[in-house]
Amino acid sequence: MDKNTSNTQEVEVRKGPWTMEEDLILINYIANHGEGVWNSLARSAGLKRTGKSCRLRWLNYLRPDVRRGNITPEEQLLIMELHARWGNRWSKIARHLPGRTDNEIKNYWRTRIQKQIKQAEPFANQNCTLAHDASTSHACGAKDEVDPYSPAYAMSNPEPFATPLPTESNDCFWSMEDLWFPQLFNGD
DNA sequence: AACCATTGCAACCGCAACATC
DNA sequence: AGATGTTGCGGTTGCAATGGT
Numbered sequence: 001m002d003k004n005t006s007n008t009q010e011v012e013v014r015k016g017p018w019t020m021e022e023d024l025i026l027i028n029y030i031a032n033h034g035e036g037v038w039n040s041l042a043r044s045a046g047l048k049r050t051g052k053s054c055r056l057r058w059l060n061y062l063r064p065d066v067r068r069g070n071i072t073p074e075e076q077l078l079i080m081e082l083h084a085r086w087g088n089r090w091s092k093i094a095r096h097l098p099g100r101t102d103n104e105i106k107n108y109w110r111t112r113i114q115k116q117i118k119q120a121e122p123f124a125n126q127n128c129t130l131a132h133d134a135s136t137s138h139a140c141g142a143k144d145e146v147d148p149y150s151p152a153y154a155m156s157n158p159e160p161f162a163t164p165l166p167t168e169s170n171d172c173f174w175s176m177e178d179l180w181f182p183q184l185f186n187g188d
Numbered sequence: 189a190a191c192c193a194t195t196g197c198a199a200c201c202g203c204a205a206c207a208t209c
Numbered sequence: 210a211g212a213t214g215t216t217g218c219g220g221t222t223g224c225a226a227t228g229g230t
Contacts, residue, residue: 104197106219111197
């Protein structure tokens with residue numbers, strides 16, 4: 001049974017998690033032809049994916065220079081600083097963290113930092129009438145308090161943000177090193 | 189051991205900006 | 210100048226993995 005074989009067989013588009021085979025096809029194709037117009041790339045490569053999906057997969061996961069997991073304390077600080085400055089401009093923030101993607105930073109922010117902020121909120125926010133969504137509100141009347149988003153806060157309060165860094169979280173079924181094998185680039 | 193809740197992350201969706209014709 | 214296609218972005222969702230009871 002194929003996943004998305006609807007009765008309209010003009011365009012069957014696969015969705016959901018990428019398989020290793022699809023990854024290899026995409027990597028091979030880009031290695032041989034370079035990036036181009038993603039829609040036609042997807043078609044030419046024989047992938048039953050949208051160009052959008054291919055682009056996302058490539059940028060967030062398959063690119064050789066992409067770094068995943070193990071966000072360092074320095075990077076965390078930088079993220080907090082840049083987020084305090086620009087808000088949710090994830091792609092803008094990502095440009096200042098080589099090898100990191102906007103998606104990863106966004107996820108990291110939401111799952112780690114935002115959580116820490118929420119935990120700290122009852123203490124930092126006692127004078128605030130309304131606890132805004134931590135991702136968007138930086139404005140709190142308590143001017144004397146150190147902005148929990150600021151690097152200064154993180155420096156002086158290592159605990160709240162000292163999330164145990166993921167331990168070797170690069171354990172996928174296959175690593176990028178496995179995929180980026182020289183021999184892959186020969187075939188087409 | 190089984191069930192339920194929570195967490196973390198990959199991927200999708202909708203929209204806006206931009207490029208090309 | 211307008212229509213159409215493509216890209217980039219931010220928000221959101223789905224689901225596997227993990228932890229707790």
